[in-house]
Amino acid sequence: MTVEVPMRWADMDAYGHINNVNLVRMMEEARIAAFGVPGGTGRPGAEPAVDLFTSVPADTQTLVVEHRVRYVRPLDYRNVPAPIDVWVSAVKAASFDLSYTFRDPVDGHECVRATTTLAFYSTAAERLLRIPAERRAALREFLGDPLFS
Template identity: 75%
Template sequence: MSSEAASPPAGGRVPVRVPMRWADMDAYGHINNVNIVRMMEEARIAAFGVPGGTGRPVSQPRVDLFANVPEGTQVLVVEHRVRYTRPLEYRNVPAEVDVWISSPKAASFDVSYEFRDAVDGTVCVRALTTLAFFSTADQRLMRLPGEHRSALAAFVGPPAVG
């Protein structure tokens, strides 16, 4: 975890904006469910960064939680859960998304999301992604290192999906 991490906002939530593409729409003018999962990934990367060794991002995340992941460690998606509270209509402006950490455990943690319509502010989607650290040498999940658990703790809020 980067020591340059910004101070967490109230409730650990990090606000980001995720563009909606014309191609994200379904026949009803809503953002398609498959594209919601893509937008979750974009929000997670914008908020917390990419795991070390996975490309060369041009923009800096709001908080870089994954910069110091040990070599030989992958941060893997274990599960996604999505609850639609109303359709997220296609807009030509980015969706507003709050991202935070919830349910930290010994070997995994959840990243929670709340998507709001950028025009009227209505919550449309609540979701979470469970992430776990994976040792490439041992080919198994590993316990989160203490420094990562401590850094995650600053961004813990309630689960987005019940």
């Protein structure tokens, strides 16, 4: 699915590009817009397109394990939101990947390809959790779906 994430003036570096640190922030905003606010982290606003995070048990956190970012070309600051395609790209026993493609909002060129690996963590047991079968099935429902690629 495609979500639009605002580019802020402060996101820009000295070259007029969106700074790499701010691209990771934009990944987070795209992830939340697409899949919901992680449970226990505040109050959700707008309904996400697909709720993968809000409905986790109260003692479960959704943690970022790793980010991988490939810069294809600079994403220039524009005074309009950047379209970001975000989708489930892998589902494993205890983690899953979300992938992103950033496009320039004016000319449509691909600028950034990225992936975030996430895992569920039990605060009560103090350990990573295997993804329950029903949540794995929900994640796989969007794996390879043309709407999410």
